[in-house]
Amino acid sequence: MRSTPRARATLAAVALVTLAATALTSARAASMLDFDVWMRAIDRHSVDVQKNIDARKPEAAIADANELARLYGLMGTYFVDDGHAADAVTMSQSGKALAAAIPTALAAQDFDGASKAALELSHACNDCHDVHKPFQ
Numbered sequence: 001m002r003s004t005p006r007a008r009a010t011l012a013a014v015a016l017v018t019l020a021a022t023a024l025t026s027a028r029a030a031s032m033l034d035f036d037v038w039m040r041a042i043d044r045h046s047v048d049v050q051k052n053i054d055a056r057k058p059e060a061a062i063a064d065a066n067e068l069a070r071l072y073g074l075m076g077t078y079f080v081d082d083g084h085a086a087d088a089v090t091m092s093q094s095g096k097a098l099a100a101a102i103p104t105a106l107a108a109q110d111f112d113g114a115s116k117a118a119l120e121l122s123h124a125c126n127d128c129h130d131v132h133k134p135f136q
């Protein structure tokens, strides 16, 4: 069968749409993989920040807290882009605010305040997990 120019144009259009769909799917898959990487880092830093506050190591604790704030920021953006979970956006933002409160408290030698913020951050993990983990 000889293909007409019109048929070739249709084929090309179908190929383009398929390519675009594949690109979209893998972008989404990549960010879900990223998400697990962020979560494991959040897991580690949320424990380390408390240890470092308890051990009165403000510089290490500040580094952990800054990393937590960055990761919660990425998570918030993920949920904004996802568009399905307004509550997860809010929880990411309040987690980021708690993480950001830690260096501020430590700069004022307020170890109790830093500790409180770190504990509150850890206690909030399950508020999100109960509803959103695993991804639907």
Ligand code: HEC
Pocket (backbone or CB within 6 Å): 032, 035, 036, 037, 039, 040, 042, 043, 044, 046, 075, 088, 089, 091, 092, 095, 121, 122, 124, 125, 126, 128, 129, 132, 133, 134, 135
């Ligand atoms: C705003 C939502 C949200 C918050 C807050 C949150 N998580 Fe998660 N977490 C998730 C979701 C969603 C998954 C499931 C990801 C999936 O299914 O791939 C997850 C998965 C995980 C995992 C498993 C990762 C893997 O390799 O499969 C760990 C560990 C984890 N979270 C730790 C934490 C800890 C610790 C905190 C708090 C300090 C926390 N998370 C806070 C949403 C959140």
